Amino acid sequence: xxxxxxxxxxxxxxxxxxxxxxxxxxxxxxxxxxxxxxxxxxxxxxxxxxxxxxxxxxxxxxxxxxxxxxxxxxxxxxxxxxxxxxxxxxxxxxxxxxxxxxxxxxxxxxxxxxxxxxxxxxxxxxxxxxxxxxxxxxxxxxxxxxxxxxxxxxxxxxxxxxxxxxxxxxxxxxxxxxxxxxxxxxxxxxxxxxxxxxxxxxxxxxxxxxxxxxxxxxxxxxxxxxxxxxxxxxxxxxxxxxxxxxxxxxxxxxxxxxxxxxxxxxxxxxxxxxxxxxxxxxxxxxxxxxxxxxxxxxxxxxxxxxxxxxxxxxxxxxxxxxxxxxxxxxx
Amino acid sequence: xxxxxxxxxxxxxxxxxxxxxxxxxxxxxxxxxxxxxxxxxxxxxxxxxxxxxxxxxxxxxxxxxxxxxxxxxxxxxxxxxxxxxxxxxxxxxxxxxxxxxxxxxxxxxxxxxxxxxxxxxxxxxxxxxxxxxxxxxxxxxxxxxxxxxxxxxxxxxxxxxxxxxxxxxxxxxxxxxxxxxxxxxxxxxxxxxxxxxxxxxxxxxxxxxxxxxxxxxxxxxxxxxxxxxxxxxxxxxxxxxxxxxxxxxxxxxxxxxxxxxxxxxxxxxxxxxxxxxxxxxxxxxxxxxxxxxxxxxxxxxxxxxxxxxxxxxxxxxxxxxxxxxxxxxxxxxxxxx
Numbered sequence: 056x057x058x059x060x061x062x063x064x065x066x067x068x069x070x071x072x073x074x075x076x077x078x079x080x081x082x083x084x085x086x087x088x089x090x091x092x093x094x095x096x097x098x099x100x101x102x103x104x105x106x107x108x109x110x111x112x113x114x115x116x117x118x119x120x121x122x123x124x125x126x127x128x129x130x131x132x133x134x135x136x137x138x139x140x141x142x143x144x145x146x147x148x149x150x151x152x153x154x155x156x157x158x159x160x161x162x163x164x165x166x167x168x169x170x171x172x173x174x175x176x177x178x179x180x181x182x183x184x185x186x187x188x189x190x191x192x193x194x195x196x197x198x199x200x201x202x203x204x205x206x207x208x209x210x211x212x213x214x215x216x217x218x219x220x221x222x223x224x225x226x227x228x229x230x231x232x233x234x235x236x237x238x239x240x241x242x243x244x245x246x247x248x249x250x251x252x253x254x255x256x257x258x259x260x261x262x263x264x265x266x267x268x269x270x271x272x273x274x275x276x277x278x279x280x281x282x283x284x285x286x287x288x289x290x291x292x293x294x295x296x297x298x299x300x301x302x303x304x305x306x307x308x309x310x311x312x313x314x315x316x317x318x319x320x321x322x323x324x325x326x327x328x329x330x331x332x333x334x335x336x337x338x339x340x341x342x343x344x345x346x347x348x349x350x351x352x353x354x355x356x357x358x359x360x361x362x363x364x365x366x367x368x369x370x371x372x373x374x375x376x377x378x379x380x381x382x383x384x385x386x
Numbered sequence: 387x388x389x390x391x392x393x394x395x396x397x398x399x400x401x402x403x404x405x406x407x408x409x410x411x412x413x414x415x416x417x418x419x420x421x422x423x424x425x426x427x428x429x430x431x432x433x434x435x436x437x438x439x440x441x442x443x444x445x446x447x448x449x450x451x452x453x454x455x456x457x458x459x460x461x462x463x464x465x466x467x468x469x470x471x472x473x474x475x476x477x478x479x480x481x482x483x484x485x486x487x488x489x490x491x492x493x494x495x496x497x498x499x500x501x502x503x504x505x506x507x508x509x510x511x512x513x514x515x516x517x518x519x520x521x522x523x524x525x526x527x528x529x530x531x532x533x534x535x536x537x538x539x540x541x542x543x544x545x546x547x548x549x550x551x552x553x554x555x556x557x558x559x560x561x562x563x564x565x566x567x568x569x570x571x572x573x574x575x576x577x578x579x580x581x582x583x584x585x586x587x588x589x590x591x592x593x594x595x596x597x598x599x600x601x602x603x604x605x606x607x608x609x610x611x612x613x614x615x616x617x618x619x620x621x622x623x624x625x626x627x628x629x630x631x632x633x634x635x636x637x638x639x640x641x642x643x644x645x646x647x648x649x650x651x652x653x654x655x656x657x658x659x660x661x662x663x664x665x666x667x668x669x670x671x672x673x674x675x676x677x678x679x680x681x682x683x684x685x686x687x688x689x690x691x692x693x694x695x696x697x698x699x700x701x702x703x704x705x706x707x708x709x710x711x712x713x714x715x716x717x718x719x720x721x722x723x
Contacts (some may be wrong), residue, residue, distance in 0.1 A: 102571060103573060104542070219664070249430065249644045249664075252660075274572055302651030304649065304651045305649050305651055311696070314539075315573055316651070320575065320601035322600065322604070323631075323715060323716070326605050327610055329605070335543060335574065
């Protein structure tokens with residue numbers, strides 16, 4: 056096995072705007088996003104449908120598909136450069152080798168006609184890996200560490216594996232080429248609770264053992280609370296709040312974060328204390344063109360919210376919040 | 387009142403030559419849904435909860451056991467004679483995107499079943515219009531906005547409300563909600579749950595709630611009953627708040643322990659429990675079905691299946707030889723232990 060102690064790289068997203076061509080013109084799904092993924096941390100990117108979280112995650116891989124394109128900003132990964140500027144062979148090499156991506160519904164993203172082992176060799180050849188035996192050993196080692204019988208899994212077809220096993224195979228594929236940036240898009244959707252808890256434990260363990268910088272994209276605040284150090288909350292293509300998970304959950308500052316956390320069904324406490332947010336999340340076509348994107352659903356709406364987009368302010372406790380109504384010191 | 391007694395169901399699959407296999411989905415389930423009540427079935431995929439809902443809605447033929455709807459044993463009737471009984475039970479399933487015909491406006495989606503209903507019950511045509519608007523208002527939608535629109539023009543939450551309104555057109559006694567909020571945006575889920583709760587009060591309709599997301603079960607009413615299903619058997623049953631606050635069956639405890647803790651707001655329960663091994667559906671243990679995975683199993687557990695009851699003087703029914711209350715659910719941070 057090739058053991059190279061690579062330091063987990065930091066990822067720095069700045070001023071990123073990703074727009075999609077539609078009949079109504081080019082509309083931004085991600086708008087002016089600044090986000091730092093500190094080296095060695097797990098960040099949970101949470102948002103509802105249409106928040107732009109998956110588009111943001113794809114831009115990390117330089118994989119925004121047409122009719123979408125990065126119209127401004129950069130995604131700089133330490134030791135690689137700006138993902139938004141890479142193309143062709145260079146981009147293809149970086150994907151997998153430097154940045155591992157586990158796709159949404161990874162449970163169904165394996166080739167049903169080939170065994171896992173065959174797909175692993177295909178991956179190795181596509182990336183011109185000379186030492187295929189070494190690749191196999193690394194894959195077995197990763198599968199072992201995730202509690203799977205490696206030989207059995209490599210000989211298996213997709214349909215012979217359970218959802219939780221497929222998810223672990225997805226993580227193995229993302230890391231087997233020694234990527235040190237790992238992106239997981241909805242890693243536990245469609246998994247049962249006990250399997251989900253198991254996968255989240257594996258994500259934490261693998262992150263630590265392999266020395267990664269990890270981004271978990273999800274609609275589920277609970278998943279972020281279980282695995283991540285930091286939480287970034289997305290709404291209407293903006294990061295509205297970003298900070299340490301426990302602090303943000305204990306004391307959310309942005310009205311959307313607050314509303315979202317209050318809207319989570321809980322196992323204890325007064326059921327009437329929990330409330331749905333009024334209105335519905337915006338879609339690409341209904342995101343307001345100016346002002347605050349959340350104002351339609353916001354209880355703290357002010358005049359300035361109509362016209363001026365709130366900038367991300369850095370708070371004393373290190374988090375950033377993008378809201379006109381939030382002032383330093385106010386809870 | 388809808389009652390099931392000893393409901394069983396087995397699926398036979400043919401996976402190529404000689405590979406046919408039998409999957410037991412339900413192994414003798416008893417339940418009762420009182421009028422206007424709320425009953426939740428929780429468990430993981432493959433536990434039989436969806437099959438049970440489909441049997442109740444008449445979408446899956448009953449195999450063993452009996453189903454009693456308003457004092458009539460429906461299982462003894464001929465298929466044609468069952469229809470009016472099954473109409474009283476309406477299924478709302480998880481995907482509001484595929485439950486509505488994309489080529490029809492909401493108006494035609496609601497009006498057709500209402501016209502049929504009017505003809506059946508001898509109501510005038512004007513009733514159809516009134517009822518269309520009434521039902522939409524009841525589910526929290528603005529008729530003027532929604533009626534001329536197609537499903538794709540509505541959000542997921544609005545679509546699920548239309549699905550519920552359509553189910554109400556036949557004046558059902560029971561709504562079977564199978565994972566009815568799992569595809570709805572988090573900020574809107576409580577709205578749908580509160581709607582189901584309010585329909586119980588305003589219409590006296592009862593709700594059978596089927597979910598893997600245990601916390602949502604509390605929100606259709608704190609007076610609800612909870613059934614915990616494991617591999618087609620009920621392993622624990624009682625008032626929802628009782629079972630969640632003090633589960634006694636180790637499977638319930640493992641299931642509740644797996645629910646994410648909102649660190650910062652909550653702390654993990656002190657007795658969190660993890661099963662010994664993952665589920666292996668090929669194993670058919672002769673005793674308790676959970677025995678191979680149970681951290682507390684003894685030789686006695688492998689002897690014969692335990693019966694649902696109150697062994698050990700518990701408040702709730704359970705099927706375990708060694709019931710013990712464990713505090714596995716997250717507790718608010720800053721309180722408790």
